Amino acid sequence: MQLSGKVAYVTGAGSGLGKAAALKFAQEGAKVALLSRTPTQINEVAKQIKDAGGEAIAIQGDVSKPEDMQAAVQQIIDTWGRLDIVTANAGINGVWTSLEELTPEEWDTTLDINLKGTFLTVKYAVPHLKKQGGAVVVVSSVNGTRIFSNTGATAYSCSKAGQLAFTKMVALELAPHKIRVNCICPGWISSEIGENTEQRNTDKIRYPREYPKGTVVLTGGKPGSAEQVADLIFFLSSDASSHITGTEMWIDGAQSLLQG
Secondary structure (H helix, E strand, O other): OOOOOEEEEEEEOOOOOHHHHHHHHHHOOOOEEEOOOOOOHHHHHHHHHOOOOOOOOEEEEOOOHHHHHHHHHHHHHHOOOOOOEEEEEOOHHHHHHOOOOOEEEEEHHHHHHHHHHHHHHHHHHHHHHOOOOEEEEEOOEEOOOOOOOOOOOOOHHHHHHHHHHHHHHHHHHHHHHHHEEEEEEEOOOOHHHHHHHHEEEEOOOOOOOOOOOOOOOOHHHEEEEEHHHHHHHHHHHHHHHHHOOOEEEEEOHHHHHHHH
C-alpha cells in the first residue's frame, strides 16, 4: 500500500468524486478524514472504509465557514497527529442563468463554496503539511479553464478559473516546504453534482450548437467515471508524481478540446 502511515483529508467526501477519492486513499492504506455538510453521507462512507479494515473519521462542516474548516483540521490532528494529503473537492454548480438574472446572492454562494472553500481548506491545512511535506489536489473543472460555451455558467466558471489561479500561486509559495499543489479539471463525469444545478432561461442566451455523436470523443459520447478521477487524484497525491506541482490536468476524454 503506497499511502500506509499517511493521513488524507477529502472535502465533499459524501458522494461522487470525493467519495471515490476517499475510498481510493483508504484502499492504498491512508487514514482518511471525510468532510461534508451532509453527515449521513460521510458516515456511510466512513463505515464502508472501516468495514474494509481501514481508518476514517467523518466531520460535518461547511467549507465556506472559517470556523468549521479550522475545527476540521484540528480534529484531524487531534485524532492522528499529522496531515499529508488534502483534496479540495467540495463544490456546487450553483445557478446557471443570464448575467442580468443572476443575483448577487447567487454569485456569492457559488464563489463562497467553490473558491473561498478551496482557500479555507488549504489555508488551515498548510501548517501541518509543512511539518513533513505533502500533496494538495484542487478539483476544478473544464468550465472556466477550457470550456466557455456553457452560457449562463458564469459564476461557476469564474470560481473554477479562480481555483486554477489559486493552485499556481500556492504551488510556488509552498514548494520550498515540499508541498505539491496541483489542479484537476474533470469534464462530464457520472456524479450527483448535476442534480443540484438550477438553470434559468439558459436556452434564451445559449448560442446554438450540436454534437450529434456526443462531446466525449474518447468514449464515443459516454461520461467518465468517478473512479477514473480518483485514480488521477491518487497519482497526484502519491510519490509517483513527486516532481509535479503547479500543474493543471484535464480528465475529460478530449471533451474540452471539442466543446471549448
